[in-house]
Amino acid sequence: MAFHKRLTRIERARLAVTKLTCPMTRNALRVIPLTDFLFxxxxxxxxxxxxxxxxxxxCTSLKSAMAELELRGSESNLDPLNPEVIHYDASPLKSFVPIFPNPTLSNLAGKGYRFVTFxxxxxxxxxxxxxxxxDSNVTTDNPQARRMPNGAAPANFAEFIEAVIGQADHDMDPHWRSQTTNIQFGRIQYTHIGRFENYSVDYMETFRKLGIxxxxxxxxRHLNKTEAGRGRLSEFYDERSQNAVYARYRDDFLNFGYPYELPD
Structure with a gap:
């Protein structure tokens, strides 16, 4: 990605013009760090x-499929199952940074590009x-641990919840940041917002909405699966942690129609 953590003078100027001319970017950068926004x-x-x-x-499964579709018929030897192609700059969906003079999000919306998410x-x-x-990541260099309030991995799920509910959205890692903030709900007009709980159906519907x-x-395909099945939620949540999560992520519950009760 062309933009660095420490922006050059030219990058700062490009970003300033983008904020002036692109309401989507300007609104997002009030609550999301630049690197997270671009990523x-x-x-x-x-x-x-x-x-x-x-x-x-x-998202891993969906981005892999999107990369496969984008590469189809080309002479590229990129592998859409490769994590570097799925998530990072090697992705065919990362061909440019949406910062002036490149097309910005508002430019793309004005040109009729459709927006989708889950x-x-x-x-x-x-x-x-x-x-x-x-829980399953025991490496000493864990980038998500560095985004925890104390810069260290939590010892258990209760400690994880206790730590993250006190963070501002801007300081959170995208994996536990409010979804309302991540997708800029209410500020971006989406063609389709799929639901993980209905993944196999909404996976197909996403591509249909895109005209495929x-x-x-x-x-x-099912990539990067975890064992966060519905039947296990009661093993991890008690009333206190449930109330804390509902209070911190209330916007997500209300905006996307999820109830206070734990799924059965």
Missing amino acids: GIYVSRRYRYVYIDNPKTG VRNPYQRLLSCYLNKF PDADIPRL
Whole structure:
């Protein structure tokens, strides 16, 4: 990605012009760091859509399929199952940074690009994050641990919840940041917002909304799965942690229609 953590003078100027001319970017950068904002944008020039990444909602599987579709018929030898192609700059959906003079998000919306994303029950999403990023990740260099308030991995799920509910959205890692903030709900007009709980159906519907014929939709794959099944939620949540999560992520529950009760 062309933009660095420490911006050059030219990059600062490009960003300033973008904020002046692109309301989507200006609003997002009030609550999301620049690096997170840029990392979460995937643009298909071939099919004219923008996918806004919302981690822990089946995004790895979806981005792999989108990369496969974008590469289809080309002479590229990129592997759409390779994590570097799915998530990082090697992705064919990362061909440019949406910062002036490149097309910005508002430019793309004005040109008729469609916007899509996915959401998930906040209780399940947080548990999936903990199990994937901390419970099963024993490496000494864990980038998610560095985004915790004390810069260290939590010892258990209760400690994880206690730590993150006190963070501001801007300071959170995208994996546990409010989904309302991640996808800029209410500020971006989406063609389709899929639900993780209905993944196999909404996976197909996402591509249909983008105008992809059923015969051309890539095969559904399940990548980066965690064991955050519905039947396990009661093993991790007690009344206190449930109340704390509901209070902190109330916007997500209300905006996406998820109830206070834990899924059965």
